[in-house]
Amino acid sequence: MKTAADNNIPYKVYLDEYELPKAWYNVRADMKNKPAPLLNPGTMEPMTAEELSAVFCDELIAQELDNENRYIPIPQEIRDFYKMYRPSPLVRAYCLEEKLQTPAKIYYKFEGNNTSGSHKLNSAIAQAYYAKNQGLKGVTTETGAGQWGTALSMACAYLGLDCQVYMVKVSYEQKPFRREVMRTYGASVIPSPSDTTEIGRKILAENPDTTGSLGCAISEAVEAEVTQEGYRYVLGSVLNQVLLHQSVIGLETKAALEKINVKPDIIIGCAGGGSNLGGLIGPFMGEKLRGEADYRIIAVEPASCPSLTRGQFAYDFCDTGKITPLAKMYTLGSGFIPSANHAGGLRYHGMSPVLSQLYHDGYIEAVSVEQTAVFEAAELFARCEGLLPAPESSHAIRAAIDEALKCKETGEEKTIVFGLTGTGYFDLVAYQQFNDGVMNDYIPTDEELAKYAETLPPQPEE
Amino acid sequence: MKTAADNNIPYKVYLDEYELPKAWYNVRADMKNKPAPLLNPGTMEPMTAEELSAVFCDELIAQELDNENRYIPIPQEIRDFYKMYRPSPLVRAYCLEEKLQTPAKIYYKFEGNNTSGSHKLNSAIAQAYYAKNQGLKGVTTETGAGQWGTALSMACAYLGLDCQVYMVKVSYEQKPFRREVMRTYGASVIPSPSDTTEIGRKILAENPDTTGSLGCAISEAVEAEVTQEGYRYVLGSVLNQVLLHQSVIGLETKAALEKINVKPDIIIGCAGGGSNLGGLIGPFMGEKLRGEADYRIIAVEPASCPSLTRGQFAYDFCDTGKITPLAKMYTLGSGFIPSANHAGGLRYHGMSPVLSQLYHDGYIEAVSVEQTAVFEAAELFARCEGLLPAPESSHAIRAAIDEALKCKETGEEKTIVFGLTGTGYFDLVAYQQFNDGVMNDYIPTDEELAKYAETLPPQPEE
Numbered sequence: 001m002k003t004a005a006d007n008n009i010p011y012k013v014y015l016d017e018y019e020l021p022k023a024w025y026n027v028r029a030d031m032k033n034k035p036a037p038l039l040n041p042g043t044m045e046p047m048t049a050e051e052l053s054a055v056f057c058d059e060l061i062a063q064e065l066d067n068e069n070r071y072i073p074i075p076q077e078i079r080d081f082y083k084m085y086r087p088s089p090l091v092r093a094y095c096l097e098e099k100l101q102t103p104a105k106i107y108y109k110f111e112g113n114n115t116s117g118s119h120k121l122n123s124a125i126a127q128a129y130y131a132k133n134q135g136l137k138g139v140t141t142e143t144g145a146g147q148w149g150t151a152l153s154m155a156c157a158y159l160g161l162d163c164q165v166y167m168v169k170v171s172y173e174q175k176p177f178r179r180e181v182m183r184t185y186g187a188s189v190i191p192s193p194s195d196t197t198e199i200g201r202k203i204l205a206e207n208p209d210t211t212g213s214l215g216c217a218i219s220e221a222v223e224a225e226v227t228q229e230g231y232r233y234v235l236g237s238v239l240n241q242v243l244l245h246q247s248v249i250g251l252e253t254k255a256a257l258e259k260i261n262v263k264p265d266i267i268i269g270c271a272g273g274g275s276n277l278g279g280l281i282g283p284f285m286g287e288k289l290r291g292e293a294d295y296r297i298i299a300v301e302p303a304s305c306p307s308l309t310r311g312q313f314a315y316d317f318c319d320t321g322k323i324t325p326l327a328k329m330y331t332l333g334s335g336f337i338p339s340a341n342h343a344g345g346l347r348y349h350g351m352s353p354v355l356s357q358l359y360h361d362g363y364i365e366a367v368s369v370e371q372t373a374v375f376e377a378a379e380l381f382a383r384c385e386g387l388l389p390a391p392e393s394s395h396a397i398r399a400a401i402d403e404a405l406k407c408k409e410t411g412e413e414k415t416i417v418f419g420l421t422g423t424g425y426f427d428l429v430a431y432q433q434f435n436d437g438v439m440n441d442y443i444p445t446d447e448e449l450a451k452y453a454e455t456l457p458p459q460p461e462e
Numbered sequence: 463m464k465t466a467a468d469n470n471i472p473y474k475v476y477l478d479e480y481e482l483p484k485a486w487y488n489v490r491a492d493m494k495n496k497p498a499p500l501l502n503p504g505t506m507e508p509m510t511a512e513e514l515s516a517v518f519c520d521e522l523i524a525q526e527l528d529n530e531n532r533y534i535p536i537p538q539e540i541r542d543f544y545k546m547y548r549p550s551p552l553v554r555a556y557c558l559e560e561k562l563q564t565p566a567k568i569y570y571k572f573e574g575n576n577t578s579g580s581h582k583l584n585s586a587i588a589q590a591y592y593a594k595n596q597g598l599k600g601v602t603t604e605t606g607a608g609q610w611g612t613a614l615s616m617a618c619a620y621l622g623l624d625c626q627v628y629m630v631k632v633s634y635e636q637k638p639f640r641r642e643v644m645r646t647y648g649a650s651v652i653p654s655p656s657d658t659t660e661i662g663r664k665i666l667a668e669n670p671d672t673t674g675s676l677g678c679a680i681s682e683a684v685e686a687e688v689t690q691e692g693y694r695y696v697l698g699s700v701l702n703q704v705l706l707h708q709s710v711i712g713l714e715t716k717a718a719l720e721k722i723n724v725k726p727d728i729i730i731g732c733a734g735g736g737s738n739l740g741g742l743i744g745p746f747m748g749e750k751l752r753g754e755a756d757y758r759i760i761a762v763e764p765a766s767c768p769s770l771t772r773g774q775f776a777y778d779f780c781d782t783g784k785i786t787p788l789a790k791m792y793t794l795g796s797g798f799i800p801s802a803n804h805a806g807g808l809r810y811h812g813m814s815p816v817l818s819q820l821y822h823d824g825y826i827e828a829v830s831v832e833q834t835a836v837f838e839a840a841e842l843f844a845r846c847e848g849l850l851p852a853p854e855s856s857h858a859i860r861a862a863i864d865e866a867l868k869c870k871e872t873g874e875e876k877t878i879v880f881g882l883t884g885t886g887y888f889d890l891v892a893y894q895q896f897n898d899g900v901m902n903d904y905i906p907t908d909e910e911l912a913k914y915a916e917t918l919p920p921q922p923e924e
Contacts (some may be wrong), residue, residue, distance in 0.1 A: 009480045011545040017472045083473040084557065084848045095546065095620075113575050115850040115885070157845040158557075177639075177890035181850060183897045184841055378644055383619040387544045388577040388643060423577070425887040428639035435645045 011094060013256040015087035020079055021255075023071035025120060025247040026355060027282045028240065030289040033361055034067045035240065035353035036328035039315060044460045047325050053235050055222060057132040063241040070286075072244060075109050081125045082098075086248070092255040095384040097404070104407035106400060107264070108420040109253045109280065110387070114457035115181065116151035117389065118422030119276050120236050123245035124151035127234040128159050137230035138162025142217030144171055145345050147390075147422060148236030149460065153185035163187040164231075166194070166221045172210035192217040199321045214336045214348060224357060226394045237273025238318065238327070238352050245413025246279020253417065254283045262293065264295060266403055268418040270395035271299040271308065271366070274352030280419040281364075288363060298403075300395040301368040302374070304342040306437050307332050307351045308359055308366035310449055314456050316350055323398075326457060329356040332369040333452030341440040343430035344371045345392035349452075353445030369398045370441040377401050378424070390422040391430050473556060475718040477549035480560045482541055483713040485533035486706045489744045490816060492751040493735040495823055496529045497702065497815035498790035501777060509787045517684060517695050521592040525703040532748075534706060536588075541905045542793060543587045543620060544710070550716035553882075557846040559866070566869035568862060569726070570882040571742065572849070577643070578613035578853065580884030581738050582698050585707035586613035589696040590621050599692035600624025604654065604679030606633055607807050609852075609884060610698030616648035625649040626693075626749030627658070628683045632673035640888050654679040660781045662683050675799045676810060681783025685728035699735025700780065700789070700814050708741020715879065716745045726757060728865055730880040731827070732857035733761040733770065734807060736814030742881040743826075760865075761817065761828040764836070765905045766804040769794050769813045770821055770828035772911055775920050778812055790918060791818040795914030803902040805892035806833045807854035811914075831860045832903040837896040839863050840886070852884040853892050 004069035028034055037046035052061045064071060074082075093106040111119035131139050137159050143149025149165040151271040165187050171193035172179055182189050192212045193200040193446075197220040203210060218235070225233035236242065257264065265282055269277035277299055301308055307330045316331040318324040331350040338347050351359075358364050371391075378394035380401070381387070389397060400418040407414050424431065433439045466715030499508035514523045518813040525534060536544075555568040568784055573581035593601050600623050611627040627649050634653035644651050654674045659682045665672060674679075680697070687695035698704065729740035729746055729880065739761055749755040763770055769792045778793040780786040793812040800809050802834035805813055813821075820826050833853075838909070840856035842863070851859060862880040869876050886893065895901045 014476050017474070020809075062877075081848075114848055115844065115887075116885075154845075154848055158848070176894070177887075180890040180894045181887075181896060184844055184850065184893050186845065203574070308844075382646055383648065386543075386576055386616055386620070386648065391856065425577075425579075425639075428642040430644045431646050434640070435642060452505075 002444065007262050008194065009092050010452060012089040013260055014089050015086070015252055015256055016119040017083055018204035019255060020082055020087055021074065021248050021251040023073045023287060024071055024244045025251055025260060025282050026066060026072055026244050026286050026324050028067040029070035030286045031357065033357055035357045038325040038327055039460060041326050041457060057130045057136070057232050060127060060241050063244055064239060072141055075129060078126055078129050082248070085121065087252050088113060090253055096381060099380065099384045100401065100404050100408065102404040103413045104404040105413065105415045106404055106415045109249060109417070110420045111249060112387070112420065112423035117145055117311055119246060119249060119279065120145040120148045122279070123236060123242045123275065124148070126245040128152065128161055131232055131234070132159045132161050135353035138164065138234055139234045140164045140221040140225040141234050141236065142166045142214060144168045144214045144347060146171060146175055147451065149187070149189070150178060150181050151236070152234065152405060153182040153187035156187065157185040160340055164182055164224060165189045166192040166217040166224070168192055168212040168214055168217050172334060174429060192220050194220060198454060199323065205353050211322055213322030215262050215334055218319035219323050222319070222323055233392060237275040237348065238350065239267065240354055242275045243278035243352055243354050244284070247282040249276070249279040249419065250284060252280040253280060264417040266296045266416045267397045268298045268300060268393050268396050268403070268416065270419070270421065270433040271301045271351065272392060273348045274355040274420045275328055276419050278352055278355050285358065285363060297364045298399055299359065299364055300370050300399040301366065302338070302342060302344050302346050302395065303345055303368040303370045303441070305332070305338040306368045309368045309444040310457065312453055313356060313360050316456055318350065324327045327353050329353045330359065332449060333395045333455040335455045336452040339393050339442040339444070341442055342371060343391060343433055343439070344374055345390065346394065346395065348357065367399055369395055370443070372439050372441050373385040374398050375439060376429070388424045389420060391427050393419070393421040396420070413450060466536045471554050471722050474551040474553050475722055476551050477718055482544055482549055483536065483710050485535045487709040487713055487745050488532055488534055488706050489747050489750060490529040490702065491532035492748045493819065495819055496909060497819045500787040500789055501922065503788050503919060516688060519592045519596050519598070521595065522589060522703050524540050525706055526701060529779045532678065537591060539805045540591050547583065548710070549714045550575060552715055555847055559844060561842065561846045562863065562866050563688045564866040564869065564870040565873060565875045566866040567875065568866055569877070571711060571879070572882045573711060574849070574882065574885035578609055578616055580609040580615035581612065581708060581711060581741065582610045583616060584710050584741070585698060585704045585737065586610070586617040588707040590614065590623055593694055593696070594621045594623050598694055600626065601694055601696045602628070602683040602687040603696050603698065604628045604676060604683045606630045606809060608637055608888060610634060611649070611651070612640060612643050613698070614696065615644040615649035617649040618649065622901040625829050626686060628650045628654040628676040628679040628686070630654055630676055631678050636891060639890060640728055654682050656682060659685040661785065675782055677782030677796055680781035680786050684785055685783070688840060699737040699810065700812065702816055704737045705744070705814055705816050708737050709744040711738070711741040711881065712744040714748060715742060716924055718756060724877055727876040728758045728760065728761060728878045730760045730807060730858050730861045730865070730878065732765045732854050732881070733813065733817065733884065734854060735810045735818040738883045739883050740814055740817050747820065747825060758862055759826045761821065761826055762907035763828060763830050764800070764804060764806050764808050764857065764862040765830040765832045765903070767794070767800040767809055769811065770832045771830045774915055774918065775818060775822050777921055778918055780812065785897035791813050791815045792821065794911060795917040797917045798914040800908070801904040803904055804833060805853060805895055805901070806836055807852065808857065829861055831857055832905070834903050837893070837901060838858050850886045851882060851890050852886045855881070855883040858882070863899055
């Protein structure tokens, strides 16, 4: 089924180190409708750089607010760190194509070849670098599944910065190995909610048996930062700055594809807070926004946490404790927590304001997939491509397989590129559920979603 | 401290796919003193190909017995599989050098970028391929830490071969995630000793509370193979054929070093059964044996399982149940099991006959290291190089750091290459012991070793 020309394309395309991007790409520069600014929930006015400086590093605030500069240089120190695990490979999924007997050509950009096991390290090192550069002592953050916490621990260990991670209590207990990786990298890991913060104590008083949530851990991490001298808070997704840093994925993907003279038809990424998807599609979206090229771009989210496909496009808090600024995004309500039997990650109630705006303007499609189907795709992929994917990444695999099977029906030789954000070595509890056939595909009802939507804060006047 | 020239050497050297070795290198062809043949313990005569065919695939037997052919072609199907994760990178450890402030130049060949997490996959796919080619239904094997079992599961899933893994019971229970990875790849995983074999039932009857051992799991896997039609037994280390397959590591390392015009002074590998070390040093040893070059070659073993440094060079069984042929090797006695608090892997009682002969003839040095020192090296490495190493691999890191620190004292700019065989994602229980400061460095006494040495079988007449 494959042509001889195909076989001239290697299994893996590695860029050389000198081809590592020298600047991040800022998709906001090419957006006609800019993402809405963060609002101060007290005044309902856009957050100023000064207001944000209580929480974030100065340089990161500049990046957060910059809707104009298309390229922002990557400091040499960050590029040196990137060289330890980048450029990452663009892989031609020959074995998966063969297994599916599809005329489609499938590529994936693999971000899992580092100990954090995911793309999160791309932004972690950037955020840690700017904190260090500002003379700070340390950073605080939250982590759910643990990928972001691990990535930040690694970056801080490298730079000699203190790292305090509030880890959702259920993950802290169920994923002791993730906790130990962070400890090996010298981080303090605190189960959240904890008695180390006021908000944590309040949540515990109200609900002593709570197993925590990402939104609650964010509240604690922000409070911990504000109450410690020389600390700032950092976040692994959702923010504009994070999508900026993650654009290194898309830039490398585009350069690698150009090297082998391939132009994709469809680009697919999983979407939780949006960091991977935003990074992967960035430069392709730039071409699309400028009218230079067209691509189908598909965001894949879990049916159990369907912010794009079933959420509201509205201002909402980024955390459960409602202490953060308001972001305009597709959201299920800041109190939303996916059903406990959801094992597939991507549990955040909202979506990056950049991606939300692009989706709202019709530049992105979104699909939601159920978790058993996701793990079926993961198993198929693992067995023929030899990599055990993270459950998050497997959402993209599912959609890529579905598109490839459509090509099999129609005979179209489309080129599909998807983001394989990470590895599933720390997600074996979820795989075990799947292996044992006890996975549950619970999807929230319209009534449940309506209940959470009621928790949205008052919206600014148009 | 580094010269400008150094900085022209990238962090990672990747060979292109067309540079993937087309033949394995058989170091036995260049050995004047060949490794001693396997003996039939009944007759004390060398095992014939016919005798071995009850246990091993025909093609693998030919490789096992071949002391003459310097190169053995790698079948195209195996090379295609290799392309999914090879060539593996040769990494310049710039950050580690900086941290140590050493004039030494340190490189490592990283074999962990695949889901089995180690070099084991290099031989697993070869052994599974030959089994498939012979028309067999499946293979049986044993696994301790789980790297080999995972690798074989992956290879069998790829080829559609049944895979039965006897997993040392203590690992089966303490490493449920390893078990689940193998299940995800479709393997049957049986805790050993089990009631599925006669030898397992016998061991359980004698000692119902036993947590198992590698030697005992080997006995069960061999019995399971012999009693099932269409199955053969495969082994992940020790054997000549395994070292042959693993030579792909050394061939790539040598090619990558030549590409950047670097000649190593010291080559270091961890040594359990010897598969990684034998593979890494193969082609370098060839030059040394032929008098074309000289290298210091260092085998690093745990002080708690010191077969090279404190064992006997004698014929011994490869398993606890004493049902295998006899191999002439450095051995602690087939009944030896390292102390329960040894968390660092490399637990096998013997050493590859090829490496044993080379060590006996003075071509290899051996050092033993204590596990706390090993995990200190692992932590240092993880924090500056960004990769969480397997405990096994960390033995080599320890020795490489020690050599680099000697260079710091003497000012010598030596080039050190070591094998980073795999990642430690499934070894976090051991890291937790280290993080909690409860690691124990128990080393067997001379009396204990003497007791085990008494279990050696009668030796053949000279």
